[in-house]
Amino acid sequence: xxxxxxxxxxxxxxxxxxxxxxxxxxxxxxxxxxxxxxxxxxxxxxxxxxxxxxxxxxxxxxxxxxxxxxxxxxx
Numbered sequence: 001x002x003x004x005x006x007x008x009x010x011x012x013x014x015x016x017x018x019x020x021x022x023x024x025x026x027x028x029x030x031x032x033x034x035x036x037x038x039x040x041x042x043x044x045x046x047x048x049x050x051x052x053x054x055x056x057x058x059x060x061x062x063x064x065x066x067x068x069x070x071x072x073x074x075x
Contacts (some may be wrong), residue, residue, distance in 0.1 A: 016070045023063035030055040 034052045038045040 014072070016067050019066045020063060020072075022065075023059050026059040027056060030059065 030052060034048060037048055
């Protein structure tokens, strides 16, 4: 007798879980680049910090768009 597993619920949660990997990696890259640049040239830390927060905000906005589109396109 063949038994097939049925997927119950929304697959949007699975899709967003997989899509959250990208912003997680992106945030890690932004902050690691800031730490590395500050370690190489400490006096430039105040000049580059605003760019770090702008990059962080853009990456997180894309993650929030991903969850919003997941809810919009959920069937």
